[in-house]
Amino acid sequence: MTQSWLDIGALEDIPRRGARVVKTRHGCVALFRTAADQVFAIDDRCPHKGGPLSEGIVHGNAVTCPLHNWVFSLETGLAQGADSGAVATYPAEVRQGRILLDCARLIAGRAA
């Protein structure tokens, strides 16, 4: 599928080491901003019991789920350490202070 970049908002709208969500037809996507001002987009649903990952503590390029402390890599979406599981990731980047999210898979009528 071709890419479809959408301007989601300003980098400043997300606190450093924090996250905001974007609502989509397939559920919420969490957009994280790291201490180094990188932006990552992953599904906002923990594969364990559905915890909202956007509310987790961000450390390095990882987030800890607020419900039971599973840790996920923001780049790969893979659970770290002893836990196994994965969340979907989406291409996202920052250009001139704006956040661009590849919405190709997100605005399609059905899950792609």
Place this chain on the structure above:
Amino acid sequence: MKRRLVVIGAGMASGRALEHLLAADPGGWDVTLFNAEPRGNYNRIMLSPVLSGEKSYAEIVTHDDAWYAAQGITCRFGEAITAIDRAARTVTCANGTVAYDKLLIATGSAPFIIPVPGHKLPGVVSYRDLDDTNAMIEASAKPGGKAVVIGGGLLGLEAAAGLAARGMEVTVIHLMGHLMERQLDPAAGYLLQKDLEKRGLRIHCKGATKAILGTNRVEAVLLEDGTVYAADLVCMAVGIRPETRLANSAALEVGRGITVNDQLCTSDPDILALGECVEHDGQLFGLVAPLYDQAKVVAATLAGTHAAFRPVQTATKLKVTGVDLFSAGDFAEAEGREDIVFRDPARGIYKRLVIEGARLIGAVMYGDTADGAWFFGLIKEAADITAMRDTLIFGPAYQGGAQTDPLAAVAALPPEAEICGCNGICKGTITAAIGAGASSLADIRATTKASASCGTCTGLVEQLLAVTLGDDFKLPTAQPVCRCTDLTHEDVRRLIKSQALKSMPAVMQELGWKTSCGCHVCRPALNYYLLADWPLDYTDDAQSRFVNERNHANIQKDGTYSVVPRMWGGMTNPRELRAIADAADKYAIPAVKVTGGQRIDLLGVKKEHLPHIWADLNAAGLVSGHAYSKGLRTVKTCVGTDFCRFGTQDSTGLGIKLEQRLWGSWTPHKVKLAVSGCPRNCAESTCKDVGIICVDSGFEVGVGGAAGMDLKHTEPLAKVATEAEAIDLTVAFVQLYREHAKYLDRPYKWLAKVGLPWVQQQVMDPAIRAGLIERFDLSQTVYQRDPWADRATPAAQAAFAPLADLTREAAE
């Protein structure tokens, strides 16, 4: 036939290009060089040593009159080009028009000026050229002058150091959380700030300039937070912008800079551009190394040979004498990247390498940058570092594999650092005792009293024994906070106090943290320790808090939240109940429950509704009940003398007073209180963190009860005659707990470690008690505020809502 080359701008980039061009083809060009500055090319980089007085202008001139004459260049210095006519191939300045065959634009960049009120007042300068430098030197001649530098990046700090070297009192105002954030990570930024402060500079991070004040010239700078700094000189060094105005008017292709291709040609094939005014492949330039490469390519393109510009990695050094920092490459964290961190708190050294696969891709160093060039070489060559990976951080000289020393933080403490807070014993006293023969914890306790009271400094005393005695002392293994450090919670708490560590980067550097920014285990603990010990200095970090405390509500298993308004001492009234009922209707609350803490829980609230429901409840006078916090929860009461036939004192009234005094305070774990009007104990006081039982003759204050996973009866702290004494005792106990307990230890757990007798001795001593109360009240001046009211603003409401809604976005 010579071709006509016109150059706009005699700066560092064009100077180098001309050298290459004329060396290769001495007779080929008829060059006219325009410069807006009334002088030829000088080494702009060296303006900082000129400002500080280490060099003179004459020493930094790179091309003098003789050179220009020898090359046959027509110099038009002090003449700015005002227009380019691409059709006629001419440029225009105030004195007329000059024709070209080829045109080279090298206009550099212009300092960015924040347009705050007062930015045009005399005394406000930027830092770009010799005139700016001279203006600063002149301003510094006034004895006792004060300067404010806005911008804590490379330029701002060099300006600040230079002005300080000339005797000015300098304040640096920086918008971001740490200095030079584009080149340094927070750890290195912290060390830099500490060094500069040691040299007498005042650094104000997270400072946003609101206005520059003054009537005829600058007098002061006002920040958004209300701080005012007096200023005879204001230097604005907040960034640069490519100077593209000429190119814009000439309708050349311009992005952020003048767009050039690999050959440095603009969208007009007869016009080339180089230096800070250009944009190549989306990238701008602010350091000379890549500009010198551009200069070679420009010369080749003009000479008709093929060359292509490829941006190289750049490394940064700050030209402030005595400050050693280095940063190169990409040190952001990303997929497949790994960090190697080395910290030596004793020597103020921090090194961080970023590795991707088999290659080194970034390095940040502070304090010891001797290996910087070597690392930079590895980055540029993309060398395979697999073989030396384990010892890479120790540099080329050391491949033996030293270990970072877990005792370094203790070794680094100055002799006057306090180790045992209870008895006021500092490091020097303990090392002296060891020198005099003490060789065990028992010896130290016997000779100095250190660690003989509450015992929380035991770990530190043992580490001092280990540092001083070496292998003769076997260190017991204690449980570290997490994998980011070898220290225990108690050690970290005590070191934060004795070393006066007031920020997260300070703790991580001085205590040798093994990661660059901590993890979900240590960050909430550190955030608590710092705000509890330094309420006025430390800024609470929302991103280091667990979700409940960040969002001021309890997260539920489905991601919704519960909202519990405070009901002081369990009392409510029809107006409050009506507001709660209205809110439950308005936000379609699925469940309303009476809690075990004598108040009402609204369960199942959507995150984006939180600030709105809070605003509605606030309007009825209800504030947050902190049912989610490691802080004061509830103060349960019974009806007491007001209604009950057995009541001995006004238990409800005392409960309300206690809750009003203590609410909003953060504690190591949650804290619950209760006041019962008689020993029948209807408020269940005997299983609370602090439980008061009213009796005829006064108040029995018990502490350390619990009714959670452990069931504990309170232990009697003291019996007092008056309500005021009961309140004082409670506040002093809570503050003692706040200052000493390990994060996530309820009071009963902490009590078991330090012992009731020590706690009694502390809170019963009038002087100590007064100090505890004073520190508690000071902290409350900062933290006793309703988080709901703070978030009933449109900005906060927006922050709780989704960033975007794509559900209605059309599919392609």
